Amino acid sequence: MHLRLLFLSLFVPIFAHAQLAQTLRGRVVDKESKYPLVGATVQVVDQSVGSISDTAGTYRIPKVPVGRRTVRVTLVGYKDVLLNNIIIDAGRETILDVELEENIQQLSSVTVRAQRTGEARNDMAVVSARQFTVDEADRYAGSRGEPARMASNFAGVQGADDSRNDIVIRGNSPQGVLWRLEGVSIPNPNHFAIAGTSGGPVSIINNRYLANSDFFTGAFPAEFGNTVAGVFDLKLRNGNNEKHEKTVQFGFLGTEAMVEGPLSRKSGKSRSGASYMASFRYANLGLFNKIGLDIGTQAVPSYQDGFFRLNFPLKTRTGAPAGSIALWALGGTSTVDILVSQQKADDRNIFGQNDRDQYYTSRMGVAGLTYTRPVSKRTFWKTTLAVSGNVQDANHDYLFLRKDGSGNPIVQNSRFVIDSLRPILDYRFKEVRYTLSSFVNHKTGARSTLKIGLNTDVYNFTAFDSVRTFEPPTSTRFTGWQTRWDANETFALLQPYASYRTRLTSNLTLTAGLNALFLTLNAKSSSPVEPRLGLSYDLPNRQKLSIAAGLHSQMQPTYTYFLKTPNLVSSSYPPPLVEENRTVGLTKSWHYVASYNRLLGQTMRLLLETYYQRLFNVPVERLASSFSMLNTGAAFSRIFPGALVNTGVGQNYGVELTLEKFFSDNYYFLVTGSLFDAKYKGSDNVWRNTDFNGRYAYNALFAKEIPFKRSSLSVGAKFTSTGGRWYGPVDEAASRRNQEIVFASATRNSLQFAPYRRFDIKIDYKINRQRLTHTIAVDFVNVLGIKNLLSLSYAPQPDGTFVKQEYQLGFLPVFYYRVNF
Numbered sequence: 001m002h003l004r005l006l007f008l009s010l011f012v013p014i015f016a017h018a019q020l021a022q023t024l025r026g027r028v029v030d031k032e033s034k035y036p037l038v039g040a041t042v043q044v045v046d047q048s049v050g051s052i053s054d055t056a057g058t059y060r061i062p063k064v065p066v067g068r069r070t071v072r073v074t075l076v077g078y079k080d081v082l083l084n085n086i087i088i089d090a091g092r093e094t095i096l097d098v099e100l101e102e103n104i105q106q107l108s109s110v111t112v113r114a115q116r117t118g119e120a121r122n123d124m125a126v127v128s129a130r131q132f133t134v135d136e137a138d139r140y141a142g143s144r145g146e147p148a149r150m151a152s153n154f155a156g157v158q159g160a161d162d163s164r165n166d167i168v169i170r171g172n173s174p175q176g177v178l179w180r181l182e183g184v185s186i187p188n189p190n191h192f193a194i195a196g197t198s199g200g201p202v203s204i205i206n207n208r209y210l211a212n213s214d215f216f217t218g219a220f221p222a223e224f225g226n227t228v229a230g231v232f233d234l235k236l237r238n239g240n241n242e243k244h245e246k247t248v249q250f251g252f253l254g255t256e257a258m259v260e261g262p263l264s265r266k267s268g269k270s271r272s273g274a275s276y277m278a279s280f281r282y283a284n285l286g287l288f289n290k291i292g293l294d295i296g297t298q299a300v301p302s303y304q305d306g307f308f309r310l311n312f313p314l315k316t317r318t319g320a321p322a323g324s325i326a327l328w329a330l331g332g333t334s335t336v337d338i339l340v341s342q343q344k345a346d347d348r349n350i351f352g353q354n355d356r357d358q359y360y361t362s363r364m365g366v367a368g369l370t371y372t373r374p375v376s377k378r379t380f381w382k383t384t385l386a387v388s389g390n391v392q393d394a395n396h397d398y399l400f401l402r403k404d405g406s407g408n409p410i411v412q413n414s415r416f417v418i419d420s421l422r423p424i425l426d427y428r429f430k431e432v433r434y435t436l437s438s439f440v441n442h443k444t445g446a447r448s449t450l451k452i453g454l455n456t457d458v459y460n461f462t463a464f465d466s467v468r469t470f471e472p473p474t475s476t477r478f479t480g481w482q483t484r485w486d487a488n489e490t491f492a493l494l495q496p497y498a499s500y501r502t503r504l505t506s507n508l509t510l511t512a513g514l515n516a517l518f519l520t521l522n523a524k525s526s527s528p529v530e531p532r533l534g535l536s537y538d539l540p541n542r543q544k545l546s547i548a549a550g551l552h553s554q555m556q557p558t559y560t561y562f563l564k565t566p567n568l569v570s571s572s573y574p575p576p577l578v579e580e581n582r583t584v585g586l587t588k589s590w591h592y593v594a595s596y597n598r599l600l601g602q603t604m605r606l607l608l609e610t611y612y613q614r615l616f617n618v619p620v621e622r623l624a625s626s627f628s629m630l631n632t633g634a635a636f637s638r639i640f641p642g643a644l645v646n647t648g649v650g651q652n653y654g655v656e657l658t659l660e661k662f663f664s665d666n667y668y669f670l671v672t673g674s675l676f677d678a679k680y681k682g683s684d685n686v687w688r689n690t691d692f693n694g695r696y697a698y699n700a701l702f703a704k705e706i707p708f709k710r711s712s713l714s715v716g717a718k719f720t721s722t723g724g725r726w727y728g729p730v731d732e733a734a735s736r737r738n739q740e741i742v743f744a745s746a747t748r749n750s751l752q753f754a755p756y757r758r759f760d761i762k763i764d765y766k767i768n769r770q771r772l773t774h775t776i777a778v779d780f781v782n783v784l785g786i787k788n789l790l791s792l793s794y795a796p797q798p799d800g801t802f803v804k805q806e807y808q809l810g811f812l813p814v815f816y817y818r819v820n821f
Contacts, residue, residue, distance in 0.1 A: 019065050020065070020710055020768050020769075021064055021065050021088075022063075022064060022088050022089060022090055022092070022093060023060065023062050023093045023094070024060075024061045024071070024086070024093075024094045024096060025059060025061065025094075025095060025096075026058070026059065026097045026098065027056070027057040027058050027059075027097045028042065028053045028057045028059065028073060028097075028098045028099075028100060029057050029098075029099055030100060031101045031102075031123070032101075032102075032123070032378075032380065032441055032443045033375075033377055033378050033379055033441065033443055034099075034374045034380040035374040035376070035377045035378075035380070036055070036057025036058075036321055037057050037075055038054065039052060039053060039075060039076075040052070040053040040057075040059070040073055040074065040075040040078075040098075040100065041072075041074045041075070042061065042072075042098070043072050043074075044061060044071055045069070045070040045071065045072055045082075046070070047064065049061050049063070056321050057321070064088050065088065066089060066090050067087075067088060067712075068085050068088075068705075068707075069087075070082065070083065070084050070085075071083040071096065075100055077102065078101060078102055078103055079100065079101045079103045081100060083096070084662065084663070084664065085662075085663045085664075089768060089820060090769060090770065090771060090772060091245075091820030091821050092240070093240055095237075095240065099121075102443070102446045104447050104506060120214045120215075120216070121212060121235075122221060122233065123511075124221035124222070124223070124451065124501055124511050124513065124534075125214070125216060125534075126511055126534035126536040126547075127218070127219055127547070127593040127595045127609065128156075128217040128218035128219055128593050128611070129216045129217075130154060130215050131212055131213070131215075132147065132150060132151065132212070132213060132215055134207050134208065134210055134211075134212070136150060137150045137207040137210075138764075139668075139716065140153055140701060140716070140718065140762075141701065141716040141717055141718040141760040141761060141762035142718050142720075142760035142762070142779060142781050144779060144814055145206075146165055146203040146207070147207065147210075147213070147215075147232060148165040148166075148232070149165050149203075151167055151215050151232075152699075152720075153670060153718070154215070154217070154658070154672060155607070155609065155656035155658045155672040155674055156609070156654070156656045156676070156697075157169055157217065157230075157674075158692070158694055158722050159720075160694070160720075160722045160724075160725070161634070161808070162758075162781070162782065162808040162810075162812070163808065164199045164201055164634070165200065165201070166197065166198065166199030166633070166634045167199065167230070168694075169217050169218075169229045169230040170217060170218060170229075170613065170652050170676060170678070171652040171654070171677070171692050171693050171694075172229035172230070172630070172652065173229065173629070173630050173631065173632055173633045173634065173691075173692065174198050174199055174633045174692075175196060175197060175198060175557065175632055175633025175634075176198075176227055176229025176230065176633070177198040177199075177227065177229050177230045177231070178226060178227035178230070178231045179198065179234070180232065180234060181234045181236070181366065181368075182234075182235065182328070182370050182384050182437075183370075183384050183439070183455075184435045184437045184455070185433075185435065186366045186386075187366070187388055187390040187431065188200065188364065188390065189205050189330075190202065190203055191203075191204060191303040191305070191334035192301065192303070192334045192336060192636075193362050194635070194636055194637065195557060195558070195559045195638055196559060196632065196633055196638060197634065197635070198633065199634070201301065202253065202283075202301070202303060204305045204331070204332035206256070206258075206279055206281065206307060208247065208258060208279070209277060209279060209307055210234055210235065210236065210237065211236060211237040212235065213232070213234045213235045214231075214232075214233040215230070215232055215233070216230055216231040216233070217230050218591045218593050219548035219550050219591040219593045219611075220532070220550065220552065220591075221532060222498060222513025222515045222530075222532045222550075223439065223451065223453055223455075223497050223499060223515070225455065225515045225517050225530070225552070226495065226554050227552060227554055228554045228587055228589040228615065236309055236328060237277075238309065239261060239275035239276050239277030239309065239311065240260050240262070241261075241262045241273050241275035241311070241313075243261060244259070244260070244262070245259070245260050245261060245820065246258065246260075246821055247279075247818060248818070248819050250284070250816065250817050251814070251817065252284065252285075252813070252815050253283070253284070253814065254281040254283045254284055255281065255282050255284055256280070256282075257279065257280055258277070258278070259277070259279075260275065260276060260277035260278070261275065261276060262274065262275055262276075263275060263310070272312070273313040274310070274311060274312045274313065275310070275311050276308070276309070276311075277307075277308065277309045278306070278308040278309075279306060279308075280304070280306045281306070282304045283302055283303045285301055286302060299339070300336070301334065302336065303332060303333065303335070304332065305330070305332030306330065306331065307328075307329070308328065308330075309326060310326065310327045310328070311325075311326045312324060312325045321374070322373060323371065323373030323374060323381075324371075325369065325370070326369070326372075327367075327369055328368055328370070329365065329366065329367035329368070331363070331364055331366065332364055332365075333361070333362070333363045333364075334361070334363075335361045336358075336360050337357070337358070337359050337360075338358040338359075338360070340353075340356060341357050341416075341418050342415075344414045344415055353793060353795075355398065355399055355794065356396045356397060356398050356399055356424065357396070357397045357399065357421060358394065358396050359395045360392075360393070361391075361393045361394075362390070362391065362392050363389075363390065363391045364388075364390045364391075365389055365390075366388035367386065367388075368384050368386035368435075369384065369385045369386070370382070370383070371384075375440075378443040378444075379440065379441070379442045379443070380440070380441040380442075381438075381440050381441075382438070382441075383436070383437070383438040383439075384435070384436070384437045384438070385435070385436055386437075387433070387434050388432070388433045388435065389431060389432040389433065390430075390431055391429065391430045391431075392427075392428070393427075393428045394425065394426075394428075395423065395425065396424050397423050397424065398422050398423075398424045399416075399418055399421060400418065400419040401416050401418060401419065402416075402417040402418065402419045424467065424468050424478070425466075425467045425468075426464075426465070426466050426467075427466070428463070428465075429461075429462075429463045429485070429559055430461070430462045430463070431459060431460070431461045431558055432459070432460045435455075435456065435457050435458075436454070436455075436456045437453070437454075437455045437456075438453060439451055439452065439453025440453070447502055447503045447504075448500070448503070449502075450498070450499070451498070451499040452498045452499075453497055453498075454494075454496045454497075455494075455495040455496075455497075456494050456495070457492065458490070458491075458492045459489075459492070459493070460488075460489070461488075461490075461559070461562070462488045462489075463486070463559060463562060464483070464485060464486055464487075465483065465484045465485035466481050466482065466483050467484060468480060468481045469737070469738065482577060484577060484640070485562055485563060486564075487562040489521075489561075491519065491520045491521040492519075492520045493519050493520075494516075494518045494520075495515060495516065496516050497514065497515040497516070498513055498514055499511065499512070499513035500512050500513065507537055507539075508535070508538075509535070509536045510535055511532075511533070511535075511536075511548075512531075512532065512533050512534075513532040514529065514530065516528050516529065517553050517586065519555050521555075521561060521582065522583045522584075522585070523583075524584070524586075525555060525585050527553040527586055529551075530550065530552065530553065531550065531551055532548075532549075532551075533548065533549050533550065534546065534548035534549075535547050535548075541598070542598065543596070543597065543598045544596070544597040545594075545595070545596055546596075547593065547594045547595075548592075549591060549592045549593070550591050551589075551590055551591075552588070552590075552591060553587065553589075553617075554588075556581075556584055556587070556619060556629065557632075559638065560581055560584070560639070560644075561582050561584065563579070563581055563640065563641075564577035564579050564580075565577065565578065565579075565581070565641070565643050566578075566642070581643065581644045584619050584644045584645075585617055586617060586646075587619065587646075588615070588616055589616070590613065591613050592611060592612045592613075593609060593610070594609070594611075595607065595608065596609075602664075603661055604659070604661045605659075606658070606659055607660075608657055608658075610653075610654070610655045610656070611652075611653065611654060611656075612652070612653040613650075613652040613653070614650075614651055615630065615649060615650035615651065615680075616649050616650075617648075618630055618646065618648030618649060618650055619641075619644040619646055619648060620644065620647055620648035621641055621645075621683050622644065622683065624682075624683050624684040625683055625684055626745045626746070626749070627641050627642075627683070627745075628648045628650070628680045628681075628682045628690075629648070630690050631680070631691040631749075634691070634692070635791075637740075645683070647683060648681060649680070650679060650680035650681070651678075651680075652676065652677070652678045654674055654675055654676025654677065655675055655676075656672070658670070658672050659671045659672075663705075666706065666707060669700070669702045669703075670699070670701040671699070671701075672699045673697070673698050673699075674696060674698075676693075676694075676695065676696070676697075678690040678692060678693040679693065684746075688726075688748060688749045689726045689752075690749070691726050691727075691749065692726075693723075693749075694723030694725065695723045696721075696723050697721075697722040697723070698719075698720065698721045699718065699719070699720045700720075701716065701718045702716060702718075703715065703716030703717075703762075710767065710768045710769070711768060712765075712766045713763075713764070713765050714763070714764040714766075715762070715763055716761070716762040716763075716764075717759070717760065718758075718761075718762075719758070719759050720756075720757070721755060721757045721758075722755065723756075724752045724753030724755050724756060724789070725752070725753050726749035726752050727743060727748075727749065727751050727752075727753065728743040728748040728749055729743065729747050729751070730742070730743060731745075735794060740794045741792050741793060741803065753789045754788075754789060756788045756808075757786050757788065758782050758786060759782065759786070760779065760780060760781050760782065761779075761780040761783050762779045762780070763777065763778055763780075765777070771821060772819060772820070772821045774818070774819050775818040775819075775820075776818075777815065777816055777818075778815040779815070780811070781809075781812040781813070781814055782808075782809070782810055782811050783811060784811075785810055787810065788807065788808040789805060789807060789808070790806045790807055790808045792804065793806050
């Protein structure tokens, strides 16, 4: 029946003149205690329709015309809230939950335009924080609906890598980014994730099951530990608890299906308020590759991911709301076989090395149970128990090429002739994490809020890695197999914290907090006192001045603790491998940020931020070298340093500008610019540019929506430009010995790639029909086909050279067709 209705809606015109409409409903609660608010007025501006929240805080407004609407929420004793650009589609109900902030000026009327300012949901953040919406992740050209690629448009953030969604924040390594979901830290939520990284080619997370979430770039509130670079604090929404709704999508990144609705029904209404939501996606890249569509590489990735959430509202004996219990899970698996032996001699291969066949599989998953309870009108309690895991499994076979009498590889039908394949690498890493996150939020009065919590992670890490290499490249002799990892370890990470926020006056707000971090793996990995402090002052003419400072620390990627390195004091050759990095301590950083925020008219804002970060206790090699952990975390390979010590330092400073027009009058724009400098010092005591010191980043986005009676056309564009990444002259002997590019240590990062530039265009056409919404969209990524340099790879050539320049993906159309019903 649904398929028949879908077919008719696409090809049979509808001539009825009645205005299409849909239901708008949700809950109104106190921002701090999450306690339901009774008697709040919820009105759709300019539509003369509205509702009053009941004893459970719920409201319902039926027959709201489709399109973008503005919603005003008012309640005596609370600040008014004006919510702009609430999208009403015919294909699904709009569920809008609203949090109201208590007003300390009881006799005055204060309006907070939360959706316009982009201010974070987290009240403890006064600088370097922004709320992002699902609508923004869909709207920004080139973002592919992913939170990370969307965030690369914000000031201070770089994402100059078409093949990965790593984000570089203020010159920091992307390794320093923390991903949180429902309050718990999670493994890298990307397909084809390499140990020690926070990004990847394709996100596992689907923005359609996210609620509005926060992104932080510095001076984090006390609840965020184990990070020195940035935080994604993701929130999940509940499924529709009254009506079954479905979404089907087919596109470049996969075929997707999503369902949600009530778990039980009675007399047309939900009996318990319980709901379900589930989604699944399967990659289409193999299909597109077979029909001749360029997917950017000859190796065809395969992946799939899924999600579900069950939410059960709780009630007291009197029927009053008593919180909820939610069971949720998400995960994905991905596989890619990079078979150089089956590729043509001139094929692109940006995801692997060119001298071997590589088989790679990764898996990531997390499941959690979340309990939330408004204990009273002033106190809110939330606890999440979760288990998560990630696995990386790889095998490499080295290619022996058949050569002619002159020693040159033989090519037939544009392919190298292969003599034999021999295994040279086998590894499997597995990390399982058991997590408890719990906090209590208590309003000590209309002016002040206290938040106390604990984040605990118990890790179990198992790893095995065995490798062998050639002695000289001209020989067929191998070294013996060496075991670089053989671990089965269990340890814990404890992070208690406390945050306090108070409005000292109607214009001046103070936030203060303490975090502590204890890693049981070794005695050096503890940071018992990490102070956080922030002040925010509201100036006349809708201006705000804020400052913040804090101490932050982060453990190292788990696998680096158990790497066996050569024992250079041994007299035997080759030297035996020993585990020396187990005692490496935490990387630490002081953050100092000042910001100026001004609203320009009703729909525009100007934000200026300046910052300084001092990094210390950075792991560097014990022997004098240019290596630093600040340069890691943005590649498809692991790192293999020598013995490490915490004597490295670094510093980042810069200034950022944001000019943003929020969506109104059917268009918006966002212009961001950053000037910065990021330097580090290794154990050779030389200051150098970090790999990510692009020195500048610029983004300009624009989109225009043209509404029709029952449809709308959106056209958007984005231009981005950043400074190139740094590298240095290649150490030829070391590169041949390791069969991968090794840069000369003394001259590391003395050279810079050309600037990265990209222009994207996005076209989105939405059609509303009775109980159906169709969306057709295409993202033209790098529409000008600009050739941006990605990296240098090890690729032996007939003329004896082995350094090959690898370029980014180039022009890539990312399209989808979606229907909601």
